[in-house]
Amino acid sequence: MADEKKLCLCGSGLTKIYGLGRQKCIAVDHVDFEISECEFVSIVGESGSGKTTLAKMLLGLTKPTEGEIYFQGKKRDISTLRKKKEYWKSIQAIFQDPYSSYNTFNKIDTVLLDCISMRGGRKLPHAKKIDLMEEACSFVNLKFEELTNKYPFELSGGQMQRLMIARIFILKPQILMADEPTSMIDACSRATILDMLMKLRKDIGMTIIFITHDIGLAYYISDCVYIMEHGKIIESGSAEEVILHPKEEYTRRLINDVPKIHEEWDLSSVSYA
């Protein structure tokens, strides 16, 4: 079984420390993980647990203080801008806040054309580019004719986040880092976004790293779950295993704290500490 899976992204001893001396703050503390190709991994943690810092390190936006990241079996090298560009062809991200993810001065066409250029399609004929953009938009149930010449801020939060997925669809990276893509939009649009992420994995075979604070979401969508607390990964395993049979006290608390509908939600256990 282990041989079939090809390792895609690994980290060993990843550490990020912000600040110096007394103000030192350890955001991520010696984290090890292995993510296989075409896997749907969730990293769950409360705010301040270091999950976003971890994501930024994996994306190559922040430099780890210590530790190594291995990409497709080799040590990741992003020392130059050229190497970074190459790396970013294989890893892309969707961020939490759709409202701040767009440059409000660029039209939607610009956003999508940019992605086509990045895939090396700069010299494609115009009609071909339009075809690509239409395909991407229809993948996320948006109509390109309605979006063209509009600005991203004219869309709703859910639509903006779907446009982000359309962007990913054009870029077709091996890994997608989804940093709480559903936390700023309401419950009804959430299902749509999740559906599309699953479709990305199924259709393109993308590895998806899904960062969330909602353990319910993680359980619903992922194969494998990592629980983070105070910069450390305290529990990991398959989603069924971790959520239905949690070993750590913290994990159990996280699960208990989410409101449920079919099971009793125990409020009496709340301690105000």
Add this chain to the structure above:
Amino acid sequence: MKNTIQQVFHSRKFVTGFSIFMALLLIVFFYPFLIKDDPLAIIGQGNFFPPGIYVNVYDSLHSTTYILNLDDAAVKRIGNTLGDQERQDIKDWLVAYGIPEDQIDIDNTKQLLTQWEENYDPNISVTDMTFARQRYYERIDTSLKGLLSTEGMIIAKTNPQTGVLEQTDTIEQSEYADISEVANIKVLPLGTDNFGRDVLTELVKATGVSLQIGFIAGTIATLIGLFLGLLSGYVGGLMDDIIMFFTNLFTVIPSFVLLILISFSIGQDNRGASTIAVVIGFTSWVWTARAVRSQVISLRNRDHVNLSKLSGHSTFHIIINDILPYIASYVIMALILQISSAILAEASLSILGLGPRTTEIPTLGLMMNWAMIYQAQILGKWWAYFPVIVMIALITFSLNLMNTGLDQVFNPALRD
């Protein structure tokens, strides 16, 4: 973009400021086409001629004369020389001379003049009178000569052959000249300055030069501030530390002191208007740099910048496309403020005598400086400095108003 501009022009404050400023610019631009005089030509012999219409006396003698019999002509004529102040002064002299106060009636012109003529003698020194006061009474005495006469004036010329003075013409008191028939009339709406130059023409020219200084200095300061702010804010790390070190250094030293020192060390001979503009520009970028830096730091962590990085764009591309548009409104506002403060800085420097060295071009500050050196404010020659003050106030007021208007458009929290 179009929307933003539309919004900007819906702001009443901005539009008011903009109209004032545009009006000033138009005047500066078109005035030289209408009045082609050299703004710095010395036309007046003597200083501080008051504002007025100057009619050439020689030409008016030679123009056609018309007789107009007007009743109040004589009263006006006497009143012009013998004002209330002069009457009082004459009375003071007479009292000091020894004439009982109750015998003097200052409203009775005839009696007063007779008393004066009978008693006044420039050689008599009245007690406690300064020399200047004595000269003043001598001047009054001369001007009063023949005030009550109804005779005309005789114009005489020396006959070149005989060398004898011959009467050529007489001017009656009831003779008038039509002003439109007089060949030479000079309107000096704001009089002349200490050098005898037309203040209005000079003021318009000075406004132009000051605005140029403002634009040059403001642009330099904004460009430097923008560049350093972007660099330290976006690149961060060591670069940020170094730039902030220098910025803090400049913040601690008051920029005006710096300005004075630099202007002084450049030396009298090299201080042209553009040099001063550059010096002002190079000392006032600090606040723009700090403000731009803090804006950029908050923008740098926005997700759209991260996404742009992930799309493989270069740092330059990101700064131009993803950072600059967001701070553009802010930078324009900073530029406007820089222009107005540069104009003020030039004025302050020039008043201290550290402004542009020249007497070839005027600036608003230089005009103030000249007026101050020749004591216009003490002598009450308001036309030499007051219009300059109004002009400086108008420029800075309009620029600041534009700035406030823009602020209201770009900062939704201030909208009403």
Add this chain to the structure above:
Amino acid sequence: MSKVMLEVKELTTKYVTRFHEDIYAVDHVSLKNEEGKSLGIAGESGCGKSTLALSLMGYYFAPLHYTSGEIIIDGRNISKMDPDDIRRTILGTEIAYIPQAAMNALNPTQKVINFIEDVIQAHNPKATKTEIYELARERFEILGLPAEVLQKYPVELSGGMKQRTVIATSVILCPKILIADEPSSALDVTSQKMVIKMLRDLMDNGFIKSMIFITHELPLLYNVTDDIMVMYAGQIVEKGTAEEVVFDPLHPYSKGLMNSIIVPESGARHVKLSAIPGVPPNLKNPPQGCHFADRCKYVQPECKAHPIDLQEIAGERAYRCIFSQDYLRKAYKNGG
């Protein structure tokens, strides 16, 4: 039947934009909340649930304007009252409101106790500092907040703690109704649970007589409130008890909402989530007929022809659809 604390009849309010367009965000909403009961309002963002919360206070300020309808609090009609009177005599003592980002309401330069003094002295100028302190301390202790919090500055408190402090402060005058507009959606799950516990404690201790809870998180609503109303495009489309609405939704929109619930329970992984396609209508020109018609799977031509009335069925249950409840239930069963 116990005493009705809040009754709203056909309330309609609108926003007037800068371009003088009317946006009907609350469209003929009627509701009733009894003493000791809590009412939940669910709906996606932009459906008018936050506007409803603001409108219920009777305190209107531009761009929100009152159009018609009545708000009756404990037998007293406040819909025609002067805004200043409302502020003085209704807000805080009769109705308290907690917005989503309530924790930002604390003044960073004031200690918590000063904030509470302001609140109490605004309504009772004679209250002394020691009285207020004793009252606040006692109240905070019942609600599980340490008394030291009173002497702290807001920056020294965590987000969840701040939120609970603001809630405790806003009900210090024992209002009859508490309107909580997404009080926990900006918080971690743990803090969220504390906030919910606190709201329960408020009800149990009688500090508030009834509560209106607004959120788009259905599992949360199900656990907090007795009744649920589903709001769509300014209208109430369904109301009933929490159980009824969550497990047996009638309106196609409610059904769609229920299909997007995700909870960490065994079996939840195998439930197929389904989203509602399309976007809500623009409330500048609301559609003539059913507001949901454009997104509805079961739409008929007559849905769009004329306004649909709320169909009242057993108990307090009602839904806004032309189909009978049996037809809808059968359709859901077949259609999954």
